Structures are given as C-alpha cells and as structure tokens.
Amino acid sequence: MGVSEKFYDVIIVGGGIVGLTLALLLQHSDKRIALLDKRGGVETFKPEQYDVRVSAITPASHRLFEKLNVWESMAALRVSPFNQMEVWDGDGRIEFDAASVGELTLGYIVENNVMLQVLWQTVLCSKSIDTITHLNLESLERLEEKSMMALHTDQGVFTAPLIIGADGAESWLRQAAQIELKTRDYQHHALVCTVKTERPHHHTARQVFMPQGPLAFLPLAEPDLSSIVWSSNPTHIEKLMALPDVDFASVLREAFQDRLGAILEVRPRARFPLIRRHAKQYVQPGLALVGDAAHTIHPLAGQGLNLGLADAALLAELILSEYAHKQERVKYSTLRRYERARKADNTQMLVTMDGFRCLFGNDIPALKWLRQRGLNLTHRLPWVKEWIVQQTIR
Template sequence: MGVSKKQYDIIIIGGGIVGLSMALLLAESDKRIALLDRKGRVESFNPEQYDVRVSAVTPASVKLFEQLSVWADMVSLRVSPFTHMHVWDGQGQIQFNAASMGMNELGYFVENNVMLQVLWQRVLATANIELLNDIDLDYLQRHEHNSNIELHGGDTVLSAALIIGADGAQSWLREAAHMGITERNYQHHALVCTVKTEKAHDKTARQRFMPEGPLAFLPLGSAHESSIVWSSAPTHIDTLIQLSNDDFALALTEAFQSKLGAVIEVGPRATFPLVMRHAKQYVQPGLALVGDAAHTVHPLAGQGLNLGLADAALLAEWVLQDYAHKNERVNYSTLRRYERARKAENATMLAAMDGFKHLFGNDIPLLKWLRHRGLNLTNRLDFVKSLILQKAMGIAVL
C-alpha cells in the first residue's frame, strides 16, 4: 500500500479553544490550513446543565471572539457577565466594582463547551480549514522549508511550511521538536463543580484565600448557581472528592464562611492536578507553540486560556503580515519576535501567580502582616486597583 501525502500551508495540532481560534484567525489569509485533533469531536453545549469547566473570559478575549464574529453566537448559547469581585483572606480584603471603573462588567464566565461548540461550528463552515479528527501522530521530520508529520501506521504523511502546536499541556509538538520545558508542581489539585446556593450571587465573583489554597465561587447565569474552583493539597482534594454530596455541600458552606448562605445542591465533581509549565522555546524555524502547549498557570486568577488566546492573536497578526508581504513562508525572525513578546508577558503572569500562591499559602507573621496591609491599602487605592484589574483583564501593561 502506498503512502498518502497531503500538503498544506499551515498545520495546527490541537482543536481546543486556542487551536480553533488560531485556525480561524489564520483563515483570513488564503492559505490551506489543516487542524488536527486526536479526539473525535468537541464536547457540545447542554442547555439543561452547566459545563463543569467554566473559564473567566477577559474583555481582551471577548474582543478577539468579536473579531472572529463568534461572540454573538456564544452569547446566544449562554455566557454569564460579572460586575463585582470580592477577594479576602483572614486578614484583609479587596473589592472591585465595574461601575466605579466606568465599565458595564468586569468580564464573563463562559462554559468551555459553549466556546468549543461555537468555534468548532465556525471552523467546519470555513472553506480553507480542513478538520482532521481521531488523528494519531507518530513522528516529526524536519526539512529546510517544510516539516512532515507521519501519522500512526505510516500510511499518511502531512506536510506544511508552518506547524503550530496548540496541543495542550502535554504538547506532542513540544516534545517532538525538543523545545524543552521548565516545570514545577504547585502541590495543589483543583476541584471544580457547579453548585446551588441559598443566597443569590449578585453577579459577584468571590474568592477566599486560605492557607491551604484558594476557593472561588464564580457566578453563573442563574442567580443561585455558581461554578466553584477549590485548590488545595492533593490529599485534601482526594478527601473532598470522596465525600457524599451532602457532606461536600457542608464542607463548602463552612470553607466559604456561608458567604452565599448554605450550599444546597452540588453537581458532579472533577479534579485537575496543577502544574506550572513554561516551554523553553516557543518557536523553531517553521514551528510555533501557543496556549497550554507553551505555558500552564495556576487557575487562581483565571488567566490560562486568556494568555493562550493572546498568544494566538499576536502570532496570527504577525504571520498574516508576512503573508501580506507576499512571503510564501513565515520568516523565522517573525516567529522569534512572537516568542520574545509573548514569553516575557507570560513569564510575568506565571511569576505573579507564583507570588500570590506563596503569599497566601504562608503563615509566616511578616507575610501575614504584608498581606493584610497590602489587601486593605489596595482596597482604598482606586488607581492601583484599576491598574491591577486592567492587567488581569489583558487590556494594560503594568
């Protein structure tokens, strides 16, 4: 049996939220794009039940979805705006309010399956993107102007001048190209779940920092439902996952200091190990990484996906500029420019999340004092708060 060879201009590996967005951004060129995923199809939206995976989506990411003309479709399925944020620990607290910052909302919580379904449908309807599912990648072969990817079984070879890895935390491309990684276990697992509470959430995102880790209640569209993210030591999360629904609801009510009254209903629980990862190289000639393939960060500030979308937006902008100059291939200098810009920005966020986790997960008296002074002072300084918020929303550089 002969080998089937398929030639594209761009191959994107990974059809998660970042990979799908990347493909749509690049489809603005006339290039032939293949989008590969090892899964059969994306999880679909279920109007009867909230997805257990929900992400805070910043105004900068909303802007990107608007640019792709997919935001209105997401809104028509289900998105949950939030107008207030309240963060506290045993010592101090900080509050944010959209109106006082001259904004209608601080951001949105969006179920991952809403984003995936809308983006996936748009990709299916885009003529120059070919979606290849159930793909099992075998090996990468590099040539001067082209790379080949051989699929498992050896009877199909896909080639392109540019290959983009949007293939998540365990990126196949990162490994295959030996791009290297710095990795550190946060010693936290995250437990996620949809819950119903006695009191309405009033569109307020709340997070309590405990020495063991943060617990967030993220408001959903219906006034009494929230998506929770509880990060703590793996043994603690193991215990929580084994509790009956009633006992888990009690443990949540207590840990959250009854801020929303009693937790009266809990949905299915899922857990994720939390690991900080940062690729040593984002690019090589003809190759680039975006999203979780390049970096993973603690979810305490809901930034992972937003950083990945910012990677995709910048890479697409500069790649499209190269194509617009009638370049057949993307210059390595363009890829290096992308790497320099995004690596510095992502490193800042990774370090900030590390600092936060360390600051709040520590009972050393000096740190406790700093935490108290820091949170309460910051609460009064509207200008500083506004800067922090803008940074967290991806619309300013501190």
C-alpha cells in the same frame, strides 16, 4: 498503494479553544490550513447541564471572539458576565468593580463546551480550513532542503512550511521537537464543581484565600448557580472528593464563610493536578507553540486560557502580515518576534501568580499581617485598585 501526502500552508495540531481560535484568525488569508486533533470534533452543549469546566475570560478575549463573529453564538448558548470581584483572607478584603475602570464588565464566565461547540461549528464551515480528527501522530520530520515540516500520522503525511502546536499541556509536538520544559509542581490539585447556593451571587466573582489555597465561586448565568474552583494540597482535595454531597456542602459553606448561605445542591466534582509549565522555546524554524502547549499556570487568577488566546492573536497577526507582504513562508525572525513578545508577558504573569501563591498560601504571621494590611490598604486606594484591574482585564 502509497501513503497519502497532503500539503498545506499552516498545520495546527490541537483543536482546543486556542487552536480553533488561531485557525479562525488565519482563515482570511488565501492559504490552506489544516487542523488536526486526536479526538472528535464538535462538543455537544446541553442547556440542562452546566459544564464542569468553565473559564473566566477577560474583555480582551471577549473582543477577540467578537472580532471572529463567534461571540453572539456563544452568548446565545450561555455566558455569564461578572461586574464585581471580591477577594478576602482573614480580616483583609478588597473589592473591584467594572464601573470604576469605565468598563461594563470585568469579564465573563463561559463554559468550555460552549466555546468549543461554537468554535468547532465555525471552523467546520470554513472553506480554507481542513479538519482531520481521530488521528494519531507518529513522527515529525524536518525536510531541510525544502524548508518544510512533515507530520507522519495514521491518516497519511501532512506537510507544511509551518506547524503550530496547540495540543495542550502534554503537547506531543513540543516533545517531538525536543523543546525543553521548565516545570514546577504547585503541590495543589483543583477541585471543580457546579453548586447551587441559598443566596444569589449578583454576578460577583468571589475568592477566599485560605492557608491551604484559594477557593473561588464564579457566577453562572442562573442567579443561584456558581462554579467553584477549590485549590489545595492533593491529600485535602482527595478527602473533599470522597465526601458525600451533603457533607461536602457543609464543609464548602464553612470554608466560604457563609458568603452565599447554604449550599443547596452539589453537582459532580472533578479534579485537576496543577503544574506550572513553561517551554524554554516557543519557536523553532517552521514551528511555533501556543496556549497550554507553551505554558500552564495556577488557575487562581483565571488567566491560562486568556494568555493562550493572546498568543493566538499575536501569532496570527504576524503570520498574516507576512502573507500580506507576499511572503510564501513565515520567516524564523518573525516567529522569534512572536516568542519574545509573548514569553515576556507570560513570564510576568507566571511570576506574579507565584508571588500571589506564596503570599497567600502561607501562615507565617508576618506574611499574614502583610497581606491583610495590603488588601485593606489597596481597597482604600482607588488608583491602585484601578491599576490592578487594568492589568488583569487588559
């Protein structure tokens, strides 16, 4: 028996939050979409457990989920709005609030498994999306004469005029297409964990900058539960990971300068190496990259997923407009438009985050003076604060 071959209009490799969102954005067309993932489908959200991975999502990402009619289901599981942000370092301090920019909220803290569960369930109900899970990709073939791309896998050959890589930081598709990557090791690992605090968080996201790196407390749905992200050099994080819970709780309380009182409970910790990655190209004829497959960024401003969702939104809009004009295939010039627009935005964010990291991750007295003065001054200038908030939540 020969190897099975299936034809689609678009193949998306990777069923993470970005790939699933993109599939749903495209499903309104009368095109056949395949979503391929090496893992299984639906995540199982357990109300009694908080996912150790959470994301701060901006109002723009929230609106995208609303447009896809998935937000209500996410909110029914569990989401937590944050209305204020407080950032400090030594004597410098700045606060932002949603009301000052005419928004109800600055964003939401959402557990990753909440988004994944709802998105997967919605994708599985879609008539125009085929999901193929637990598959291994073997090779990518460009069928020049037919202007098609073919993915050879252990579950047959999948062929389409457009293949999109949403397969995360280590993207198989990016490597198979021989797209080069610019990388820089941030020399930071991130420790993440859910903690219970003595005092309520009042739906404020807080971040303290220390010479070794930032420590954020993100407010979860229960008033005394926060998700922390502590970024520091790998040796320091290794030591923190090895501490017994009670010792970790007291080190954490001290580092957070007692802002929320004692740390009453520490749940399992996890760590992630932090690497800045940026693909030199986002597109080739018949191929595009979105999300972490195209870029990864330091989590200090909680932007990685938001940038990936913005990639998905623009790419889907351009693809659908081609289909609306009765184009059978998405032109390379259209993919290049996507690349130019998103690369400019993503580069700006990557560079800004590098600047922040350098300014705050440094104990040089002049820089210390500058950032403390800067934070205090910015705090007193409402229009500057407003501008910063607009830039981060747009």
